[in-house]
Amino acid sequence: MTKLTRDFYNRPTLEVAQALLGKVLVFDNYHAIITETEAYIGLDDPACHAHKGRTKRTEVMFGPAGYSYVYLIYGMYHCLNFITEEEGIAAGVLIRGAKLITEPYLNLNGPGKLCKFLQITKHHNCIDIVESDNFYVIDQNVTPIFKATPRIGIKKGIDKLWRFESIT
DNA sequence: ACCCCGATCGTA
DNA sequence: ACGATCGGGGTT
Numbered sequence: 001m002t003k004l005t006r007d008f009y010n011r012p013t014l015e016v017a018q019a020l021l022g023k024v025l026v027f028d029n030y031h032a033i034i035t036e037t038e039a040y041i042g043l044d045d046p047a048c049h050a051h052k053g054r055t056k057r058t059e060v061m062f063g064p065a066g067y068s069y070v071y072l073i074y075g076m077y078h079c080l081n082f083i084t085e086e087e088g089i090a091a092g093v094l095i096r097g098a099k100l101i102t103e104p105y106l107n108l109n110g111p112g113k114l115c116k117f118l119q120i121t122k123h124h125n126c127i128d129i130v131e132s133d134n135f136y137v138i139d140q141n142v143t144p145i146f147k148a149t150p151r152i153g154i155k156k157g158i159d160k161l162w163r164f165e166s167i168t
Numbered sequence: 169a170c171c172c173c174g175a176t177c178g179t180a
Numbered sequence: 181a182c183g184a185t186c187g188g189g190g191t192t
Binding site (some may be wrong): 038040042047048050071073074075076077081094096110111112113116151152153154156 | 173174175176177
Binding site for chain 1 (some may be wrong): 184185186187188189
């Protein structure tokens with residue numbers, strides 16, 4: 001049960017997105033095993049928020065790995081991402097699903113549902129999850145089998161198989 | 169200042 | 181299949 005270090009996040013995003021499956025998200029008193037992720041990678045990925053360049057919202061995506069990126073979508077839901085790759089490369093992993101392994105053992109299947117339950121909001125944007133003591137990810141040495149599919153809910157970039165889902 | 173769109177979800 | 185709901189980004 002070791003906390004993931006910056007080196008874990010500071011590498012190719014597809015590797016991180018796959019490696020996050022089976023890891024445990026710790027947020028306040030909740031522990032949830034990550035079951036579904038998506039990669040969003042840089043200026044060449046039309047589905048990536050930062051693909052048109054730096055804005056106030058996407059600023060954190062250009063920063064160093066190991067930070068949170070939380071944004072509001074559809075005016076109603078928040079989505080949680082972890083920033084990957086070296087500073088200057090705008091990339092991250094969307095946490096689409098996780099199962100609580102503490103009470104009340106809910107399956108938080110969906111990025112909006114996950115943030116709603118954990119009460120993650122834009123106030124949790126740009127937090128260093130390597131240094132935080134109530135918002136981080138740990139390795140419990142579980143390596144699930146997973147499948148790769150197109151990302152959900154996007155219109156551009158559906159040709160990429162950048163969504164990863166545990167099947168064990 | 170205005171307009172359009174969106175990395176969703178629950179209901180039908 | 182569809183509506184709820186509103187911030188961000190591009191345009192004027």
